[in-house]
Amino acid sequence: MPSISARVPDDDEDELEAVSELLDEDKSTVIRKALSEGLASIRRRVAIERYQSGELSVNEASRLAGVSLSEWLEIAREHNLTTQLSPEDIESDAAAAREL
Template identity: 55%
Template sequence: MPTISARLPRAEKADLDEVAELLAEDRSTTIRKALREGLETMRFRVAAERYQSNDVSIAEAARIADCSVAEWLAYAHDTHLTSHLSPEDVERDVEEATEL
């Protein structure tokens, strides 16, 4: 596994140590989990922003979020995302999704 390093302000290091203790884990394990969760959150946020601004289709938003179209649609529904997609756009997305 490759090693990376990062500099943290004292307050963030204290937060990290506190969470690691709460989880009864070492600092490295906690960092990996936080990074994984953070990256997933960021991917969904970017996908949502691009979908909301009609820059990407449903299928492309799902690809950005690294999830299935069904998972993306559930997320979009749960977070009340709206889009100005036409019925033709949605139809095309459904066709693309079935080809995956």
């Protein structure tokens, strides 16, 4: 596993210590979990934004978010997402769904 060094503000270091104690885990483990959850959150946020703007189809958004098509549909429902899809986009999404 590669090692990464980063500087963090004092407030973040205090929060890291608090979460580490809360979870009863060492700081390295907490940092790995926070990084993993944060990256997944960023991927979902970008997918939501691009899907809402019409830049991505349902299938493309699910791939960008790193989730299954059914999980993406749940995310879209939770966020009341709508988009203007072309007939080609709909056919592409339908073809992808049939492959599942």
